[in-house]
Amino acid sequence: MNDMTLTREQREARLEGMGCKRKRVEDIRFTQGKGQYVDDVKLPGMLHGDFVRSPYPHARIKSISTEKALKVPGVLAVLTAETLKTVNLAWMPTLAGDVQMVLADGKVLFQNQEVAFVVATDRYAADDGINAVEVEYEQLAVLVDPFKAMDADAPVLREDIKDKTDGAHGPRKHYNHIFEWTVGDKDLTDAAFRKAEVTIKEMISYHRTHPSPLETCQCLCAFDKVKGELTIYGTFQAPHVIRTVVSLIAKLPEQKIHVIAPDIGGGFGNKVGAYPGYICAAVASIVTGKPVKWVEDRIENLTATSFARDYHMTTEIAATKEGKVTGLRVHVLADHGAFDACADPSKWPAGFFNIVTGSYDFPVAHLAVDGVYTNKAPGGVAYRCSFRVTEAAYCIERAMDILARKLGMDPAELRLKNFVRPEQFPYHSALGWEYDSGDYHTAMKKALESVKYAELRKEQAAKREAFRRGETREIMGIGISFFTEIVGAGPSKNCDILGIAMFDSCEIRLHPTGSGIARVGTKSQGQGHETTWAQIIASEIGIPADDIMVEEGNTDTAPYGLGTYGSRSTPVAGAAIAMAARKIKAKAQMIAAYKLEVHEDDLEWDIDGFRVKGLPEKFLGMKDICWIAYNAPPPGLEPGLEAVSYYDPPNMTYPFGAYICVMDIDVDTGVYKVRRFYALDDCGTRINPMIIEGQVHGGLTEAFAIAMGQEIRYDEAGNVMTGSFMDFFLPTAVETPHWETDFTVTPSPHHPIGAKGVGESPNVGGVPCFSNAVNDAYSFLGATHIQMPHDFWRNWKAAKELGAV
Template sequence: MNDMTPTREAREARLEGMGCKRKRVEDVRFTQGRGTYVDDIKLPAMLYGDMVRSSYAHARIRKIDTSKAEKVPGVVAVITAETLKTVNLAWMPTLAGDVQMVLADGKVLFQNQEIAFVVATSLQAAADGVELVEADYEELPVIVDPFKAMAADAPVLREDLAGKTEGAHGKRDHHNHIFKWQVGDKSLTDEAFNRAEVKIDELLSYHRTHPSPLETCQCLASFDKIKGELTLWGTFQAPHVIRTVVSLISKLPEHKIHVIAPDVGGGFGNKVGAYAGYVCAVVASIVTGRPVKWVEDRMENLSTTSFARDYHMRTEIAATRDGKVTGLRVHILADHGAFDACADPSKWPAGFSNIITGSYDFPVAHLCVDGVYTNKAPGGVAYRCSFRVTEAAYAIERGMDILAQKLGMDPAELRLKNFIRREQFPYQSALGWEYDSGDYATALNKAMAAVDYAGLRAEQKTRREAFKRGETRSIMGIGVCFFTEIVGAGPSKNCDILGLAMFDSCEIRIHPTGSAIARVGTKSTGQGHETTWAQIIASEIGIAASDIMVEEGNTDTAPYGLGTYGSRSTPVAGAAIAMAARKIRAKAQMIAAWLLEVHEDDLTFDIDRFQVKGVPERFKTMTDIAWVAYHAPPPGMEPGLEAVSYYDPPNMTYPFGAYICVMDIDVDTGVAKTRRFYALDDCGTRINPMIIEGQVHGGLTEAFAISMGQEIRYDDMGNVMGASFMDFFLPTAVETPHWETGHTVTPSPHHPIGAKGVGESPNVGGVPAFSNAVNDAFSFLGSTHIQMPHDAWRLWKAAEKLGVTG
């Protein structure tokens, strides 16, 4: 070696591989406004589509008159359910095994439901057309409250299901019932409750909200009549699934459908599903022979495409007097709106809500979920969480706090006492999951130390006494949350969407000069895959991340994948990427052995090269090997250096975290101020710490929004309240707290690189941390549970009810 030889450290640094805080490659275009989002794409002769929507939440439609709209200059066509019936598309299947109207067919079932689609030569002409479509309604009684949906005399919402006593998930008990889903041992659980020394029983509601990415849902459909091919650009988190869905419902052959998800301005679950606007744009393009663009406005986004949550969870915990949990019994009433369009894997009508035993060693548990129809928009998507995990984490984490209060125990101490211990992993939960790994006590103790938990409790004690003496009007809450997520859907044995196993995929091609392209079946909506996927490959095969281009979202070029949601990209596609890279490394090793005239086993891989064991100066870099693979491969070997991997994960991954929130609430105004928020996350192996931290900040901010004010509300008539940013709470930089982060690393034992996924953890853990802080603040005044969202008005009402307002 001489002075010109780069050190191992220099070679490693050049790769910018796993663990590196690599700056994002996406940012070069995004900071210059040079991203390409769907609405940035314009095609010659393109038309603009706009929706006519229902004013009523439940009404029969006697007549739709489109004649005036059709006369508007610039309007080219008006599509209604009658038009769609000619191509058998008035209704479409949902991901949850139900069907839903594309455009209103005879009646409407929620406010702002799609009635007609106006297509025009300009945005303005389309809007003029929308104004002139006239619908004649006959109002029907409305169901908004899910607790009234199954009353004997409740109005029939889904007349199309008349006489159907079986749904996609078994027996229906009532005309507004969708499914009953049960898991766990009921009799053993009932027995545990009969024997219990201490019990809690609380209705914990997780209100309806919305993912609300800054870019709404949109698409551009272009049907080429000559070739019989459809190109569909769209805001799709799962472009391949969209291609298959379009093929199945349109009967166009799948190879003649080109689905492209360009840059996507945030998803958070909103962009998983297939919406009426997409179907209408496709049909309109076929009918008119011109490209048709459909862009939702914000009100349409908030009120129609995919709400989240709306789970009402009666949560019971049985325990011993000294605080050992002995049983968990939960009944969930799930409000799915007018159509069951939840975006869950097919066999999971309530998602993975059976993760509800959380981080605790419950010997027995039982969960029962009833899904019902109401006159609200369909959806039920996983808003920045794995399927219904957020709801489950909320129930168990609030439940544990309520139990601690009843026992007179510190909530952190109760958690430490009941944790699944490190040596119990892999752990079989009472509700059927195999937790892969965890070290919960270490994480919680680290978080408690970081915030001086004992000091905070001492301060709280002093301040409560001062409050009682009338010396302050402020109450202090400390919210503890310890969550376990279940992400990485999922193993083909139990996870599919429309029958498609939930694998993911990667194809890597190394070019002759030693750079590479990797194509992956996922789709970044802001997570920075172009940056992080290259880091995995860099570490696996020794090509610098800056020499690897990552491409996603084009179904013609990317291998089939199930997309990005439920924190599945790193657990599933991240594994596929590592496995594809390892196939390349294996072939590269054969080439290196031939070049160095040694046996393959005599080589060792060192950062960016294969070197002869014990003789490090004899080596071949990946660049050398790439050239040989295309120039003069070893005799008998296929030329080229590329690989594809489809990864079927053997298990889910189970990220976890310990969050602590400190809050001060003014009882006279209900204004809550977050003094401190500490989030410790364990997502296994960390690919890019900078991006992880950014994801945690963002997820915590969404959790803050949801718990402290964000809500999609309806009045008794089914009018959607809060369907604009005037009313729907999105925090600004002013309200948003400062975030402190920390981590532990417990690698997943079954994942090729040990990574678990992180993007959604802060939303899952953040909401209970905030809500526990609020409830902890009020607990000494005799309050057990205050429902979310905890906006100032509701907190003031809570204080008033407790008789402590001024």
């Protein structure tokens, strides 16, 4: 490795380590159509399963007749709740401590709920089969509006628990109530409001939407009766958790379950939870003795697996006349649908929503969240955000704008006035978090200067005058958001999933010739882990990234990890990778000391090997050390060069950012145009700036979609109205704005390489930024708060209600 013909810069560059815009290794296969996604996996004798689903949102099932279906050519079996009861799997536990029907047991609670599972020789026969299953329903009163869930005369949704006064998270107030979660000091907060010079109060809703990765949820289950082993290929963001959960609920020994998550076509939180399709495919494989594949179609994906958001947040801020915030009070009504299947760490029924104090120094705060059941699909996943953090960021960022307006202050000035100051870190928030690091003022000021904020406000003032004079029908909005994320679940003292502590892991094994393999407990769904994980190792131990193969997703070979979601991969697994690499480096140093005949303390690390201090020619490169480690280790030292690290982080990381959006809206049609969007992100140490920029682009695009029209909408009768990509807004390249990215770097003080998460920041910060831009545009016409989503017709409606049309 000590190739002295190379300069230091060349040796450094050859590693393609941290900070390098390394091209992705994944792309070689993906650009040639050689990725392997679940539906690409085919096993001999494989069968296909497909669901009969309920057309009704709330109905009693009077009968299910499978007779005709079983006569359809190719149909082999039809599973119903009755079948599943024989193996005690008609219901399954959710991650949130509730139970959920796998197949409708006596009644259905949302439209498109799974009623029966048809197993056939191919997907065509399965589809024929589901059309031949006859189900007789008796419709029941439907509960759609969460605000009516706890009315005295509300329909009883969950008959299975209607008399249960205690839920997974404490007492229940009503038969449709799931939990109440409170944080903070209520008395001190109430006192702050009593003393406040200025207060605002607004009900801020974050509508129901859906992650909808381009690849839907799917699995292929193969049960080997002889060995008693179950192999599951699946679209799993957390394969080890799936293995443990399957073991616990199916009572199969964990070593006999092999979970493989191959390439995944996007996750965005959709692929964290366990869905009825997985259970049914597994049971069908056990029943038939054949591999069974289940592939969700898009309608099923949008209407049945895992919505996100649906939080209704009544928000109050107390402040002084000068604009110093003195208290925050938030009540959330959370619509969880028919079952509480939120994919949060188990002790956190509302995720980390208590990050709702945001980037601001609130001396006191109080939060209460009530979760309720409705006749809607279950879920509540973290759609490209850490658990409920995007709801919290939306809540506080909208509320700060509303306060600024009431005070007559510029929203940027109000934020600067109330930011947590650099010297306050580590900062203890009023709702219980310890923010590890931050420099909010620098980021905000850089953003304002970059977009020439003052000039934008001048232009806006001129346009408003022109609008008032009737010279234009276009209004201009400037949206600001400043978010603090909380990612990297998590310290196991705080975070677990069904008791499984949320550490993560890495195993590095170097080969004698100086290359190696790293196996990690995370699972990329497009984040490029095969590329970036090798970069961390390259920088840590001087082996070129190209010589490190990264493998994830196979529970037989990867060390136990909690998977990829909530921007936890870099904060947790990234740390495990660095720590495992450092263990290897420590052993390498012992070997180098022995070979170079000096004490370990006399060695210093130099890019790709060890050098004797003061003797630059005495150098041993890592490649040579690899060979020696296997073939001529120092006496008493065992051969080999590998290490495992399980990393339980001491804290979360707290990425932050300043976003600014400039938008023009035609009041006559409600049509908007995003003129400019600037995103400054601080995610600490930057491992691969190219990938970070790509993550920001993607997250902003999702934020744009959500804020401007993407919703899962139900009509009053509980029918879901947004079941395809015609009505569920996914922007094309034409609608998607151009993104400007920027950054500051405030390393995490507790992370081995100072890195924080980034994938979700742009969604968390983007949504309030777009919404603030719309609200800002209308503010001079008298608007205080216009609910999302801001699609064309709602923008027009806002203009109409404000008398501008």
